[in-house]
Amino acid sequence: YCSGVTATRRIRTRSGFEIEGTPHHPVLVASPDGPRWKTLSELSSDDWIAVSRGANLWGNQKTTAFYRSHSN
Numbered sequence: 001y002c003s004g005v006t007a008t009r010r011i012r013t014r015s016g017f018e019i020e021g022t023p024h025h026p027v028l029v030a031s032p033d034g035p036r037w038k039t040l041s042e043l044s045s046d047d048w049i050a051v052s053r054g055a056n057l058w059g060n061q062k063t064t065a066f067y068r069s070h071s072n
Helices: none
Strands: 009-012 018-021 026-030 036-039
Touching: none
Parallel strands: none
Antiparallel strands: 009 018, 026 036
């Protein structure tokens, strides 16, 4: 999903997990009525975020260089 260059938010859970994304990025949270989606901008410190553990989906860290394109 491409939304252009925009600021991101980084959330750290009490368990030490970190999530980073744009304010409109959805995450699954527990609610009294069952799981529901909330955007990162809607999260509060009372929310419980669903985190899949043991899925081995994290890649290896790599360094990337970004260059600004100039249009004439």
